[in-house]
Amino acid sequence: MARDVEVILEARGASFSYDYEEVVSGIDLTLSRPADPVGIVGPSGAGKTTLLHLLLGNRRPTTGTVTYRGHAVARLGRREKKTFAGAVRHVSQYGVPTSDPRLTVLKYLSDALKVARKAGRTHATPIEELLAFVALEEHVIDRRIVTLSGGERQRLALAHALATRPDVMLLDEPLTAIDPGLRAEVLRRLADRAQQMSITMLVVSHDIEAIDRLCPLVHVMADGAFVASGSLRDILADPQHPAVVDLAKAAPLVAQRLR
Numbered sequence: 001m002a003r004d005v006e007v008i009l010e011a012r013g014a015s016f017s018y019d020y021e022e023v024v025s026g027i028d029l030t031l032s033r034p035a036d037p038v039g040i041v042g043p044s045g046a047g048k049t050t051l052l053h054l055l056l057g058n059r060r061p062t063t064g065t066v067t068y069r070g071h072a073v074a075r076l077g078r079r080e081k082k083t084f085a086g087a088v089r090h091v092s093q094y095g096v097p098t099s100d101p102r103l104t105v106l107k108y109l110s111d112a113l114k115v116a117r118k119a120g121r122t123h124a125t126p127i128e129e130l131l132a133f134v135a136l137e138e139h140v141i142d143r144r145i146v147t148l149s150g151g152e153r154q155r156l157a158l159a160h161a162l163a164t165r166p167d168v169m170l171l172d173e174p175l176t177a178i179d180p181g182l183r184a185e186v187l188r189r190l191a192d193r194a195q196q197m198s199i200t201m202l203v204v205s206h207d208i209e210a211i212d213r214l215c216p217l218v219h220v221m222a223d224g225a226f227v228a229s230g231s232l233r234d235i236l237a238d239p240q241h242p243a244v245v246d247l248a249k250a251a252p253l254v255a256q257r258l259r
């Protein structure tokens with residue numbers, strides 16, 4: 001039987017200005033569940049991170065709306081905010097907290113599983129399995145987080161987000177600190193697991209190769225707006241916007257393969 005598709009997060013005509021300069025312009029974006037991963041690519045300064053801040057409610061749209069299950073994200077009450085924080089997880093390139101030098105991987109992930117269980121987001125994924133999904137070896141379990149490398153911390157952040165079993169994961173350049181070969185593998189494992197758990201991923205990245213492998217739907221963002229949307233193959237086959245032309249130049253091998 002087909003499963004119902006729920007709309008989780010939605011931007012409608014969402015715009016945002018810093019000091020009167022519009023950096024996000026009229027974005028329409030729907031993140032439903034279940035759904036395939038959605039990718040956003042675009043040049044530096046295009047507004048990708050600012051858009052994520054709007055989706056997370058860290059910024060309020062200057063015009064337009066961002067809603068979580070139909071409610072304006074920027075106006076959620078205290079209790080709703082707690083639910084929202086469990087349902088919509090943000091993972092940035094900066095990874096995990098390092099302010100507590102004694103915090104171990106085990107404690108960090110066990111706490112996440114506890115929080116998920118308390119919030120009714122139950123699942124029985126052992127910590128060893130969570131680590132395996134992000135290609136971290138089991139022996140890191142007793143390590144203190146501060147002793148992990150940058151790439152290991154980034155992968156731990158992804159494992160932590162998985163542990164909380166959100167509805168949506170917003171990933172902003174989640175794996176910049178690991179080499180491209182492993183990056184594609186980690187994202188693939190993560191995407192498989194996310195699909196099994198019915199977690200929808202929005203991935204912002206400059207890594208066209210990874211986005212291509214992962215996301216059937218990609219938005220190219222430039223000057224605050226989506227200037228092309230569709231499969232990367234279709235977008236690159238008919239570059240209408242200079243940002244798409246630049247994209248094809250920046251990733252010639254991907255462009256060639258998709259042609």
Ligand SMILES: Nc1ncnc2c1ncn2[C@@H]1O[C@H](COP(=O)(O)OP(=O)(O)OP(=O)(O)O)[C@@H](O)[C@H]1O
Nearest residue numbers: 018019023042043044045046047048049050051206
């Ligand atoms: N706090 C801020 N105050 C003023 N301007 C800002 C602020 N944060 C970002 N901007 C500007 O908004 C624009 C969009 O920035 P944003 O970080 O969203 O782009 P991006 O597409 O994520 O870039 P990158 O790929 O380099 O991370 C840029 O011109 C940036 O300089």
